[in-house]
Structure formats: C-alpha cells, structure tokens
Amino acid sequence: xxxxxxxxxxxxxxxxxxxxxxxxxxxxxxxxxxxxxxxxxxxxxxxxxxxxxxxxxxxxxxxxxxxxxxxxxxxxxxxxxxxxxxxxxxxxxxxxxxxxxxxxxxxxxxxxxxxxxxxxxxxxxxxxxxxxxxxxxxxxxxxxxxxxxxxxxxxxxxxxxxxxxxxxxxxxxxxxxxxxxxxxxxxxxxxxxxxxxxxxxxxxxxxxxxxxxxxxxxxxxxxxxxxxxxxxxxxxxxxxxxxxxxxxxxxxxxx
Ligand SMILES: NC(=O)c1ccc[n+]([C@@H]2O[C@H](COP(=O)([O-])OP(=O)(O)OC[C@H]3O[C@@H](n4cnc5c(N)ncnc54)[C@H](O)[C@@H]3O)[C@@H](O)[C@H]2O)c1
Numbered sequence: 001x002x003x004x005x006x007x008x009x010x011x012x013x014x015x016x017x018x019x020x021x022x023x024x025x026x027x028x029x030x031x032x033x034x035x036x037x038x039x040x041x042x043x044x045x046x047x048x049x050x051x052x053x054x055x056x057x058x059x060x061x062x063x064x065x066x067x068x069x070x071x072x073x074x075x076x077x078x079x080x081x082x083x084x085x086x087x088x089x090x091x092x093x094x095x096x097x098x099x100x101x102x103x104x105x106x107x108x109x110x111x112x113x114x115x116x117x118x119x120x121x122x123x124x125x126x127x128x129x130x131x132x133x134x135x136x137x138x139x140x141x142x143x144x145x146x147x148x149x150x151x152x153x154x155x156x157x158x159x160x161x162x163x164x165x166x167x168x169x170x171x172x173x174x175x176x177x178x179x180x181x182x183x184x185x186x187x188x189x190x191x192x193x194x195x196x197x198x199x200x201x202x203x204x205x206x207x208x209x210x211x212x213x214x215x216x217x218x219x220x221x222x223x224x225x226x227x228x229x230x231x232x233x234x235x236x237x238x239x240x241x242x243x244x245x246x247x248x249x250x251x252x253x254x255x
Contacts, residue, residue, distance in 0.1 A: 008236025010035035013083045015076070017066060017124065018093030020047035022195030022223040023144070027090055028052075030227035032059060034235070036088065039079040041066075043093070059083075066093050066120035067112075076127040085135060088234045089128045091121040091167075092144045098156035098202035110159050117144075117163035122170055129183055138182025140234040143171050145189040147249050155202050164189075168245045175243030184242040186233040191249025193221035216251030225250075 014031040018024035019040035028038045028051055038059040042048040045063020052061035060082050064075045080086060095116040097109045125141050132139035146164040148154070153161030168187055175185040192198060192211050198220075199208070212220045229248045232238055247255055 004237075006236060007034045007231065008239075009088070009231070009234065011037075012087035013037045013039065013079070013085060014088040014090065014234065015039040015041060015079050015086045015128065016090040016092060017041045017120075018091075018144075019061075020044050020051050021092065021094075022197070023190065023193060023226045024090075024092040025051055026223040026227040027092060027230045028055060028059075030231045031088070031090075031234075032056065034231055037083045039083055039086070041075070041079075041093070066124065067115040069115075069119060069123045072120070072123050073127045073130075076124070076131070080131065085131055086128050086139070087132075087137075088140050088142070089125060090142045090144075090230060090234070091124060092230075093120065094144055094146075094197065096157055096160045096197055098160075098200070100156045100202065102156075102158060105159060113160050114163045114166070117160065118166040118170065121167060122174075125174060125185070129178060129181070132183050133178075133181045136181075138184070140238075141174065141183065141185040142230050142233045143167050143185070143187040145171070145187040145245050147189050147191045147247065147253050149189060149245070150253060150255065155207070171245060172243045179242055184233075184238070186238070186241060186243065187245040188226060188229050188233065189245050189247050189249070190226055191215065191221055191247075191252040193223060193226065195223060211252075214252060215249070219250065221248070221250060 014036040020042035048061035052059040145167040148161035149164040171187040
C-alpha cells in the first residue's frame with residue numbers, strides 16, 4: 001500500500017532563522033521532532049546556542065545579523081560545514097517597528113524592517129538555492145509573511161506589512177522560478193501570535209483581548225500553533241504545493 005502520511009524529512013538539514021524567537025523556537029523543535037538536523041540562526045547568538053543545546057547534539061546554533069547581506073553566503077557555508085547540505089530553509093526572523101504616526105516614520109525604520117523581513121529572506125534563499133540547484137536534489141523554503149500582507153497592518157505597522165506583502169510576492173516569484181529545480185517555496189502567514197513581537201508599548205493587553213474576541217477559534221495564537229504548518233509546507237506531504245501563503249490565524253482572516 002502506498003504510504004501517504006510521511007514527513008520525508010528524516011536526516012535533512014533545516015536552517016531556521018529567528019530560531020531563538022517565539023515562533024522560531026517552536027519551529028526548530030518541530031523540525032528536530034521530524035528527524036532533521038536543525039541550524040538555529042538568530043541575532044542573539046547565545047539564545048540560538050541555548051535553543052540548539054536543548055534540541056540535542058545533532059543541532060547547532062549560529063549567531064548572525066541577517067541584515068548583513070554580504071555575510072549570508074558565509075553563514076550558509078558555516079551551517080553546511082557543520083550540519084551538511086541545507087535541504088530546508090525557514091525564513092522566520094522578523095522585525096517590527098510600530099509607529100502610530102506615519103508622518104514620523106524615518107528611513108532607518110523602513111530599512112530595519114525591509115532588510116530583515118524581505119531583503120534577507122531573498123538573499124538567504126539565494127545563498128541556499130545555489131547549493132540546492134548544484135546538488136540537483138531540490139529543497140524547500142518556507143518564508144514568514146503575516147496576515148498583514150492582506151490587511152495593510154494595524155497599530156502602526158504599515159511599513160512592516162508592506163515588507164510582508166513583499167514576502168508573499170517573493171514567495172510566488174521564487175516558487176515559479178525554482179520549481180524546475182525541485183525547490184518548493186511557500187509562506188506561512190500568522191495572525192496574532194503571543195510573542196515579544198506582539199506584546200509591546202504599542203498594544204495594550206486590553207487591545208489584545210479585544211482582538212482575541214474577534215478570532216473564530218477563540219484565542220490568539222500560540223507560537224507552537226505555527227510549527228505544524230511550517231513543517232508541513234517543508235515536508236513531502238506538501239510535495240505538490242508551491243507558491244502558497246498559508247493563513248494560520250485561527251480564522252481571523254479567511255482567504
Ligand atoms: N507574533 C506575531 O503575532 C506574528 C504575526 C505575523 C507574523 N509574524 C512573523 O513571524 C516570525 C516570527 O516572529 P515571532 O513572533 O516569533 O517574533 P520574535 O520577536 O519572538 O522572534 C523574531 C526573531 O528574529 C530575530 N531577529 C530579528 N532581527 C534579526 C536579525 N537582524 N538577524 C537575525 N535574527 C534576527 C530575533 O532575535 C528574534 O529571535 C516573524 O517573521 C514575524 O514577522 C509574527
């Protein structure tokens with residue numbers, strides 16, 4: 001009988017950026033559970049090392065500022081030297097700088113959000129795809145968009161949302177371009193997820209409760225709610241899915 005329900009990820013190397021963040025950490029755990037060697041990449045090198053150490057000795061942490069685009073090929077080389085060829089890339093690192101007053105948004109705010117959310121996602125995918133294409137065995141990229149790619153954002157997150165719109169468009173373009181190499185490229189679009197990124201001075205707990213009340217599944221997301229969707233898109237079970245942006249918002253948006 002044909003097997004239908006296998007991740008097909010055993011023994012692969014999964015590189016997860018933002019791996020020390022709320023969602024990234026849950027994602028690294030899920031890839032480890034699926035049998036991958038996990039490269040935990042984060043700006044916070046010590047936190048990345050701690051996450052990797054908790055996963056076990058098959059995994060490793062890498063400190064990197066993804067805004068340093070020229071350094072990304074060397075980062076991929078370091079990951080591959082340690083853990084083998086990258087078969088899965090998850091671009092989960094993200095930066096938000098909320099500004100209630102759009103008239104006060106400066107160029108540095110724009111650059112900080114576009115550099116990590118969008119520019120690094122492209123150039124890291126490029127650096128990883130070089131090896132995937134050369135090896136001829138395909139691979140999978142999962143980018144982190146946001147439901148704000150559709151809404152334009154809330155609570156002063158217009159620039160962030162524009163970058164996430166770029167992530168969804170980038171995902172489609174890369175998917176179309178690299179399909180012939182067997183590289184699938186998809187995105188996850190979380191709704192409202194409990195994390196450092198969500199909780200901050202720009203949003204009060206009462207506002208978060210008010211948002212939760214509008215979510216059909218009755219609560220805001222937990223980081224681990226994103227793990228299964230991310231692993232699924234990277235896995236053999238999603239082998240005929242490319243260019244998709246998967247809405248994981250508890251029904252807050254439906255599309
Ligand atoms: N939390 C939400 O409600 C929500 C909603 C929609 C989308 N997202 C997206 O999900 C992804 C994960 O977010 P999260 O909620 O876990 O946030 P988080 O802030 O907990 O994690 C983000 C991680 O990215 C890392 N990072 C930031 N800048 C970096 C850089 N220059 N180089 C390397 N690493 C860097 C941070 O150190 C952090 O560990 C992000 O792409 C975010 O935009 C989150």
